[in-house]
Protein backbone atom coordinates (compact mmCIF):
# COMPACT_ATOMS: atom_id res chain seq x y z
CA UNK A 1 0.00 0.00 0.00
CA UNK A 2 2.93 2.28 0.71
CA UNK A 3 4.40 1.49 -2.71
CA UNK A 4 1.08 2.36 -4.37
CA UNK A 5 0.87 5.66 -2.48
CA UNK A 6 4.46 6.51 -3.43
CA UNK A 7 3.79 5.79 -7.10
CA UNK A 8 0.58 7.79 -7.23
CA UNK A 9 2.11 10.79 -5.44
CA UNK A 10 5.19 10.70 -7.68
CA UNK A 11 2.96 10.52 -10.78
CA UNK A 12 1.32 13.73 -9.58
CA UNK A 13 4.70 15.46 -9.34
CA UNK A 14 4.94 15.38 -5.54
CA UNK A 15 8.39 14.97 -3.97
CA UNK A 16 8.23 11.55 -2.30
CA UNK A 17 10.48 9.70 0.15
CA UNK A 18 9.36 6.08 0.62
CA UNK A 19 10.83 4.39 3.71
CA UNK A 20 10.74 0.64 4.42
CA UNK A 21 12.58 -1.33 7.08
CA UNK A 22 13.07 -4.15 4.56
CA UNK A 23 13.34 -4.09 0.75
CA UNK A 24 9.93 -4.81 -0.78
CA UNK A 25 8.97 -7.12 -2.26
CA UNK A 26 10.03 -9.28 0.68
CA UNK A 27 8.65 -12.29 2.52
CA UNK A 28 8.36 -10.89 6.04
CA UNK A 29 5.08 -8.96 5.76
CA UNK A 30 1.77 -9.50 3.98
CA UNK A 31 2.53 -9.34 0.25
CA UNK A 32 4.44 -12.57 -0.54
CA UNK A 33 3.33 -16.03 -1.65
CA UNK A 34 3.08 -15.63 -5.41
CA UNK A 35 -0.63 -14.84 -5.84
CA UNK A 36 -3.52 -12.75 -4.52
CA UNK A 37 -7.15 -13.14 -5.57
CA UNK A 38 -8.74 -10.20 -7.37
CA UNK A 39 -12.53 -10.15 -7.70
CA UNK A 40 -15.28 -7.56 -7.90
CA UNK A 41 -18.19 -9.49 -6.34
CA UNK A 42 -17.64 -8.75 -2.68
CA UNK A 43 -19.29 -10.71 0.12
CA UNK A 44 -17.36 -8.69 2.72
CA UNK A 45 -19.45 -5.54 1.95
CA UNK A 46 -21.01 -4.17 -1.24
CA UNK A 47 -19.51 -0.71 -0.59
CA UNK A 48 -16.12 -2.10 -1.60
CA UNK A 49 -17.30 -2.73 -5.17
CA UNK A 50 -16.93 0.86 -6.50
CA UNK A 51 -13.38 0.85 -5.10
CA UNK A 52 -12.73 -2.47 -6.81
CA UNK A 53 -13.94 -1.13 -10.14
CA UNK A 54 -11.50 1.74 -9.77
CA UNK A 55 -8.74 -0.67 -8.71
CA UNK A 56 -9.38 -2.72 -11.85
CA UNK A 57 -8.42 0.32 -13.95
CA UNK A 58 -5.33 0.74 -11.79
CA UNK A 59 -4.28 -2.90 -12.31
CA UNK A 60 -4.70 -2.57 -16.07
CA UNK A 61 -2.63 0.60 -16.04
CA UNK A 62 0.07 -1.04 -13.91
CA UNK A 63 0.23 -3.99 -16.33
CA UNK A 64 0.59 -1.59 -19.27
CA UNK A 65 3.13 0.70 -17.62
CA UNK A 66 5.19 -2.20 -16.28
CA UNK A 67 5.62 -3.76 -19.72
CA UNK A 68 5.45 -0.79 -22.06
CA UNK A 69 8.54 0.88 -23.52
CA UNK A 70 11.28 0.01 -21.07
CA UNK A 71 9.77 -2.90 -19.04
CA UNK A 72 10.29 -2.91 -15.27
CA UNK A 73 9.32 -6.57 -14.64
CA UNK A 74 9.18 -9.84 -16.57
CA UNK A 75 5.91 -11.73 -16.95
CA UNK A 76 2.27 -10.88 -16.44
CA UNK A 77 1.05 -9.27 -13.22
CA UNK A 78 -2.64 -10.17 -13.67
CA UNK A 79 -4.33 -13.44 -14.66
CA UNK A 80 -8.09 -13.63 -15.10
CA UNK A 81 -9.23 -17.29 -15.22
CA UNK A 82 -12.36 -16.32 -13.23
CA UNK A 83 -13.26 -17.05 -9.62
CA UNK A 84 -15.67 -19.80 -8.53
CA UNK A 85 -17.28 -19.30 -5.12
CA UNK A 86 -18.77 -22.54 -3.72
CA UNK A 87 -20.90 -23.21 -0.68
CA UNK A 88 -23.83 -25.09 0.81
CA UNK A 89 -27.38 -23.73 0.39
CA UNK A 90 -27.61 -20.38 2.14
CA UNK A 91 -23.86 -19.75 1.91
CA UNK A 92 -23.26 -16.10 2.77
CA UNK A 93 -20.15 -16.04 0.60
CA UNK A 94 -22.09 -17.18 -2.47
CA UNK A 95 -25.26 -15.19 -1.80
CA UNK A 96 -23.64 -11.93 -0.74
CA UNK A 97 -21.07 -12.06 -3.53
CA UNK A 98 -23.92 -12.46 -6.00
CA UNK A 99 -25.97 -9.64 -4.46
CA UNK A 100 -23.04 -7.21 -4.44
CA UNK A 101 -22.14 -8.14 -8.02
CA UNK A 102 -25.71 -7.79 -9.24
CA UNK A 103 -26.13 -4.42 -7.49
CA UNK A 104 -23.09 -3.07 -9.31
CA UNK A 105 -23.52 -4.74 -12.71
CA UNK A 106 -20.60 -7.17 -12.38
CA UNK A 107 -20.73 -10.09 -14.83
CA UNK A 108 -21.39 -13.18 -12.72
CA UNK A 109 -23.41 -16.35 -12.96
CA UNK A 110 -25.17 -18.48 -10.35
CA UNK A 111 -24.76 -22.22 -10.83
CA UNK A 112 -26.43 -25.15 -9.07
CA UNK A 113 -24.47 -28.27 -8.14
CA UNK A 114 -25.30 -30.02 -11.42
CA UNK A 115 -24.20 -27.04 -13.50
CA UNK A 116 -20.93 -26.80 -11.55
CA UNK A 117 -20.21 -30.49 -12.10
CA UNK A 118 -20.90 -30.13 -15.83
CA UNK A 119 -18.83 -27.01 -16.31
CA UNK A 120 -16.04 -27.49 -13.76
CA UNK A 121 -15.71 -31.27 -13.33
CA UNK A 122 -12.61 -30.81 -11.14
CA UNK A 123 -14.83 -29.83 -8.20
CA UNK A 124 -16.69 -32.18 -5.88
CA UNK A 125 -19.98 -30.39 -5.24
CA UNK A 126 -22.65 -32.13 -3.17
CA UNK A 127 -26.31 -31.86 -4.23
CA UNK A 128 -27.90 -28.82 -2.65
CA UNK A 129 -24.74 -26.74 -2.91
CA UNK A 130 -24.60 -23.62 -5.03
CA UNK A 131 -21.94 -21.54 -6.70
CA UNK A 132 -21.20 -18.20 -8.25
CA UNK A 133 -18.83 -17.86 -11.18
CA UNK A 134 -17.25 -14.46 -11.84
CA UNK A 135 -15.48 -14.76 -15.21
CA UNK A 136 -13.62 -11.42 -15.06
CA UNK A 137 -11.92 -12.18 -11.74
CA UNK A 138 -8.62 -13.95 -11.13
CA UNK A 139 -5.37 -13.26 -9.36
CA UNK A 140 -2.33 -10.98 -9.36
CA UNK A 141 1.32 -11.76 -8.73
CA UNK A 142 1.97 -9.63 -5.63
CA UNK A 143 5.77 -9.60 -5.63
CA UNK A 144 5.76 -8.58 -9.30
CA UNK A 145 3.11 -5.92 -8.61
CA UNK A 146 5.10 -4.42 -5.74
CA UNK A 147 8.37 -4.55 -7.69
CA UNK A 148 6.75 -2.87 -10.70
CA UNK A 149 5.06 -0.23 -8.55
CA UNK A 150 8.31 0.70 -6.81
CA UNK A 151 10.28 0.74 -10.06
CA UNK A 152 7.69 3.03 -11.65
CA UNK A 153 7.63 5.24 -8.53
CA UNK A 154 11.41 5.65 -8.87
CA UNK A 155 11.02 6.39 -12.55
CA UNK A 156 8.59 9.19 -11.64
CA UNK A 157 11.16 10.66 -9.27
CA UNK A 158 10.41 9.06 -5.88
CA UNK A 159 13.35 8.39 -3.57
CA UNK A 160 13.22 5.04 -1.80
CA UNK A 161 15.01 4.48 1.50
CA UNK A 162 14.99 0.69 1.82
CA UNK A 163 16.40 -1.13 4.83
CA UNK A 164 15.64 1.94 6.97
CA UNK A 165 13.41 1.49 9.99
CA UNK A 166 11.08 4.20 11.29
CA UNK A 167 11.43 4.46 15.06
CA UNK A 168 9.02 7.31 15.81
CA UNK A 169 7.40 10.32 14.24
CA UNK A 170 5.87 13.57 15.44
CA UNK A 171 4.14 16.72 14.22
CA UNK A 172 6.12 19.92 13.84
CA UNK A 173 4.83 23.48 13.44
CA UNK A 174 4.76 23.09 9.66
CA UNK A 175 4.75 19.36 8.95
CA UNK A 176 6.07 16.09 10.30
CA UNK A 177 9.40 14.76 11.54
CA UNK A 178 10.31 11.07 11.19
CA UNK A 179 13.13 9.49 13.19
CA UNK A 180 14.64 6.33 11.75
CA UNK A 181 17.57 4.10 12.61
CA UNK A 182 19.55 6.08 10.03
CA UNK A 183 18.57 9.68 10.73
CA UNK A 184 15.77 12.23 10.68
CA UNK A 185 13.51 13.29 7.80
CA UNK A 186 11.12 16.25 7.62
CA UNK A 187 8.16 16.51 5.28
CA UNK A 188 4.86 18.33 4.78
CA UNK A 189 2.82 15.16 5.13
CA UNK A 190 3.27 11.60 6.37
CA UNK A 191 1.47 8.50 5.04
CA UNK A 192 1.78 5.39 7.21
CA UNK A 193 1.27 1.93 5.65
CA UNK A 194 3.06 -0.36 8.09
CA UNK A 195 0.98 -3.53 7.69
CA UNK A 196 1.28 -5.88 10.67
CA UNK A 197 3.64 -3.45 12.42
CA UNK A 198 1.02 -0.68 12.59
CA UNK A 199 0.30 -1.17 16.32
CA UNK A 200 4.00 -0.57 17.09
CA UNK A 201 4.24 2.59 15.04
CA UNK A 202 0.80 4.15 15.42
CA UNK A 203 -0.42 3.26 18.89
CA UNK A 204 -2.41 6.50 19.03
CA UNK A 205 -4.70 5.20 16.27
CA UNK A 206 -6.99 3.78 18.95
CA UNK A 207 -8.06 0.84 16.76
CA UNK A 208 -7.03 -2.57 18.14
CA UNK A 209 -5.34 -4.36 15.22
CA UNK A 210 -4.29 -7.99 15.58
CA UNK A 211 -1.44 -9.43 13.47
CA UNK A 212 -2.11 -13.04 12.56
CA UNK A 213 0.09 -15.84 11.23
CA UNK A 214 -1.44 -17.54 8.17
CA UNK A 215 -0.25 -20.82 6.65
CA UNK A 216 0.06 -21.27 2.88
CA UNK A 217 0.87 -24.51 1.04
CA UNK A 218 1.64 -25.53 -2.52
CA UNK A 219 0.38 -28.92 -3.63
CA UNK A 220 1.65 -30.96 -6.56
CA UNK A 221 -1.73 -32.12 -7.91
CA UNK A 222 -2.44 -35.73 -8.86
CA UNK A 223 -4.15 -34.34 -11.98
CA UNK A 224 -2.06 -31.32 -13.01
CA UNK A 225 -4.20 -30.49 -16.08
CA UNK A 226 -7.32 -30.19 -13.91
CA UNK A 227 -5.60 -27.65 -11.68
CA UNK A 228 -4.15 -25.36 -14.35
CA UNK A 229 -5.55 -21.98 -15.45
CA UNK A 230 -7.47 -21.16 -17.55
CA UNK A 231 -9.37 -24.49 -17.20
CA UNK A 232 -9.40 -24.20 -13.45
CA UNK A 233 -10.60 -20.88 -12.05
CA UNK A 234 -9.50 -19.54 -8.70
CA UNK A 235 -11.83 -21.17 -6.15
CA UNK A 236 -13.11 -20.37 -2.69
CA UNK A 237 -15.15 -22.84 -0.65
CA UNK A 238 -17.35 -21.42 2.08
CA UNK A 239 -17.49 -23.83 5.00
CA UNK A 240 -19.93 -22.36 7.53
CA UNK A 241 -18.60 -22.93 11.04
CA UNK A 242 -15.05 -23.47 9.73
CA UNK A 243 -12.59 -21.22 7.89
CA UNK A 244 -13.09 -20.93 4.15
CA UNK A 245 -10.50 -22.71 2.01
CA UNK A 246 -9.29 -21.41 -1.35
CA UNK A 247 -6.92 -22.30 -4.15
CA UNK A 248 -5.08 -20.60 -6.97
CA UNK A 249 -4.55 -22.70 -10.11
CA UNK A 250 -1.15 -23.17 -11.66
CA UNK A 251 -0.42 -20.80 -14.54
CA UNK A 252 2.27 -20.20 -17.15
CA UNK A 253 5.24 -18.24 -15.86
CA UNK A 254 4.43 -19.11 -12.22
CA UNK A 255 8.03 -19.72 -11.21
CA UNK A 256 8.78 -21.09 -7.74
CA UNK A 257 7.06 -22.56 -5.87
CA UNK A 258 5.27 -24.63 -8.50
CA UNK A 259 1.93 -26.32 -7.82
CA UNK A 260 -1.50 -25.15 -6.76
CA UNK A 261 -1.45 -22.71 -3.86
CA UNK A 262 -4.00 -23.33 -1.10
CA UNK A 263 -4.80 -21.69 2.23
CA UNK A 264 -7.49 -21.27 4.83
CA UNK A 265 -8.83 -17.73 5.09
CA UNK A 266 -7.88 -17.58 8.78
CA UNK A 267 -4.87 -17.15 11.02
CA UNK A 268 -3.71 -17.17 14.61
CA UNK A 269 -2.54 -14.09 16.56
CA UNK A 270 1.22 -13.52 16.48
CA UNK A 271 3.97 -10.99 17.11
CA UNK A 272 5.33 -9.84 13.72
CA UNK A 273 8.77 -9.33 15.27
CA UNK A 274 9.03 -12.82 16.80
CA UNK A 275 10.73 -15.58 14.79
CA UNK A 276 8.11 -17.11 12.47
CA UNK A 277 6.99 -20.62 13.35
CA UNK A 278 6.95 -22.74 10.18
CA UNK A 279 3.74 -24.63 9.38
CA UNK A 280 3.35 -27.83 11.39
CA UNK A 281 2.66 -31.20 9.80
CA UNK A 282 -0.88 -31.05 11.25
CA UNK A 283 -1.56 -27.64 9.72
CA UNK A 284 -0.40 -28.80 6.30
CA UNK A 285 -2.35 -32.04 6.57
CA UNK A 286 -5.56 -30.14 7.43
CA UNK A 287 -5.08 -27.93 4.40
CA UNK A 288 -4.32 -30.81 2.04
CA UNK A 289 -7.34 -32.75 3.33
CA UNK A 290 -9.75 -29.80 2.93
CA UNK A 291 -8.45 -29.27 -0.60
CA UNK A 292 -8.73 -32.93 -1.64
CA UNK A 293 -12.29 -33.04 -0.29
CA UNK A 294 -13.44 -30.35 -2.72
CA UNK A 295 -10.94 -30.81 -5.56
CA UNK A 296 -10.11 -34.53 -5.77
CA UNK A 297 -7.62 -34.00 -8.64
CA UNK A 298 -5.64 -31.71 -6.34
CA UNK A 299 -4.84 -34.53 -3.92
CA UNK A 300 -1.07 -34.77 -3.86
CA UNK A 301 2.00 -34.00 -1.79
CA UNK A 302 2.62 -30.57 -0.28
CA UNK A 303 5.79 -29.45 -2.05
CA UNK A 304 6.29 -26.03 -0.48
CA UNK A 305 4.87 -23.95 2.34
CA UNK A 306 5.16 -20.54 3.96
CA UNK A 307 3.58 -18.31 6.54
CA UNK A 308 2.31 -14.79 5.91
CA UNK A 309 0.70 -12.06 8.02
CA UNK A 310 -2.87 -10.80 8.18
CA UNK A 311 -3.55 -7.59 10.12
CA UNK A 312 -7.06 -7.96 11.46
CA UNK A 313 -9.22 -4.98 12.36
CA UNK A 314 -12.06 -5.53 14.85
CA UNK A 315 -14.72 -5.75 12.10
CA UNK A 316 -12.54 -7.05 9.25
CA UNK A 317 -12.81 -3.75 7.36
CA UNK A 318 -9.86 -1.59 6.31
CA UNK A 319 -8.97 1.59 8.18
CA UNK A 320 -8.11 4.61 6.02
CA UNK A 321 -8.11 7.95 7.79
CA UNK A 322 -6.18 10.74 9.42
CA UNK A 323 -4.36 9.62 12.54
CA UNK A 324 -6.49 11.09 15.35
CA UNK A 325 -5.14 14.47 16.46
CA UNK A 326 -2.51 14.60 13.67
CA UNK A 327 -3.67 16.79 10.80
CA UNK A 328 -0.72 15.93 8.56
CA UNK A 329 -0.55 12.17 9.03
CA UNK A 330 -2.70 9.67 7.14
CA UNK A 331 -2.83 5.94 7.64
CA UNK A 332 -4.03 2.86 5.74
CA UNK A 333 -4.05 -0.38 7.73
CA UNK A 334 -6.14 -3.27 9.05
CA UNK A 335 -6.42 -4.88 5.61
CA UNK A 336 -7.65 -8.04 7.35
CA UNK A 337 -6.46 -10.55 4.77
CA UNK A 338 -8.31 -9.08 1.77
CA UNK A 339 -6.55 -5.84 0.89
CA UNK A 340 -4.14 -6.61 -1.91
CA UNK A 341 -6.66 -6.42 -4.74
CA UNK A 342 -7.28 -2.78 -3.77
CA UNK A 343 -3.64 -1.72 -3.95
CA UNK A 344 -3.89 0.80 -6.84
CA UNK A 345 -7.02 2.50 -5.51
CA UNK A 346 -5.63 2.73 -1.99
CA UNK A 347 -2.63 4.49 -3.53
CA UNK A 348 -4.96 6.96 -5.21
CA UNK A 349 -6.99 7.58 -2.06
CA UNK A 350 -3.85 8.16 0.01
CA UNK A 351 -2.42 10.51 -2.62
CA UNK A 352 -5.67 12.52 -2.57
CA UNK A 353 -5.68 12.68 1.23
CA UNK A 354 -2.00 13.58 1.49
CA UNK A 355 -2.24 16.38 -1.07
CA UNK A 356 -5.78 17.72 -0.65
CA UNK A 357 -6.94 16.40 2.73
CA UNK A 358 -9.96 14.78 1.06
CA UNK A 359 -10.85 12.28 -1.66
CA UNK A 360 -13.81 11.73 -3.96
CA UNK A 361 -13.23 7.99 -3.76
CA UNK A 362 -15.96 6.38 -1.63
CA UNK A 363 -13.88 5.44 1.43
CA UNK A 364 -16.12 7.08 4.03
CA UNK A 365 -17.16 3.65 5.35
CA UNK A 366 -13.48 2.87 6.10
CA UNK A 367 -12.91 5.88 8.35
CA UNK A 368 -12.25 5.36 12.06
CA UNK A 369 -15.52 5.14 13.96
CA UNK A 370 -15.39 6.27 17.58
Ligand SMILES: Cc1cc2nc3c(=O)[nH]c(=O)nc-3n(C[C@H](O)[C@H](O)[C@H](O)COP(=O)(O)OP(=O)(O)OC[C@H]3O[C@@H](n4cnc5c(N)ncnc54)[C@H](O)[C@@H]3O)c2cc1C
Nearest residue numbers: 001020021029030037166195197308335337338339340341
Ligand atom coordinates in the same frame (compact mmCIF):
# COMPACT_ATOMS: atom_id res chain seq x y z
C1 LIG B 1 -1.61 -15.65 3.06
C2 LIG B 1 -2.26 -14.37 2.62
C3 LIG B 1 -3.16 -14.42 1.57
C4 LIG B 1 -3.79 -13.25 1.15
N1 LIG B 1 -4.65 -13.33 0.10
C5 LIG B 1 -5.22 -12.22 -0.39
C6 LIG B 1 -6.00 -12.28 -1.56
O1 LIG B 1 -6.16 -13.35 -2.15
N2 LIG B 1 -6.53 -11.12 -2.04
C7 LIG B 1 -6.33 -9.93 -1.42
O2 LIG B 1 -6.86 -8.91 -1.89
N3 LIG B 1 -5.58 -9.83 -0.29
C8 LIG B 1 -5.02 -10.94 0.23
N4 LIG B 1 -4.22 -10.89 1.34
C9 LIG B 1 -4.09 -9.62 2.06
C10 LIG B 1 -3.10 -8.68 1.43
O3 LIG B 1 -1.96 -9.35 0.96
C11 LIG B 1 -2.76 -7.60 2.45
O4 LIG B 1 -3.97 -6.99 2.85
C12 LIG B 1 -1.83 -6.54 1.92
O5 LIG B 1 -0.67 -7.11 1.35
C13 LIG B 1 -1.45 -5.59 3.05
O6 LIG B 1 -0.52 -4.65 2.55
P1 LIG B 1 0.26 -3.68 3.54
O7 LIG B 1 0.93 -2.70 2.69
O8 LIG B 1 -0.69 -3.21 4.61
O9 LIG B 1 1.31 -4.64 4.30
P2 LIG B 1 2.80 -5.11 3.85
O10 LIG B 1 2.78 -5.53 2.44
O11 LIG B 1 3.26 -6.08 4.87
O12 LIG B 1 3.64 -3.78 3.91
C14 LIG B 1 3.94 -3.14 5.14
C15 LIG B 1 5.35 -2.64 5.01
O13 LIG B 1 5.63 -1.78 6.10
C16 LIG B 1 7.00 -1.93 6.41
N5 LIG B 1 7.22 -1.46 7.77
C17 LIG B 1 6.58 -1.83 8.89
N6 LIG B 1 7.04 -1.19 9.96
C18 LIG B 1 8.01 -0.36 9.52
C19 LIG B 1 8.87 0.57 10.17
N7 LIG B 1 8.85 0.76 11.49
N8 LIG B 1 9.74 1.27 9.41
C20 LIG B 1 9.80 1.08 8.05
N9 LIG B 1 9.01 0.20 7.41
C21 LIG B 1 8.12 -0.52 8.13
C22 LIG B 1 7.23 -3.43 6.25
O14 LIG B 1 8.59 -3.73 6.06
C23 LIG B 1 6.38 -3.75 5.04
O15 LIG B 1 7.16 -3.76 3.84
C24 LIG B 1 -3.56 -12.03 1.80
C25 LIG B 1 -2.63 -11.98 2.85
C26 LIG B 1 -1.99 -13.14 3.25
C27 LIG B 1 -1.01 -13.07 4.38
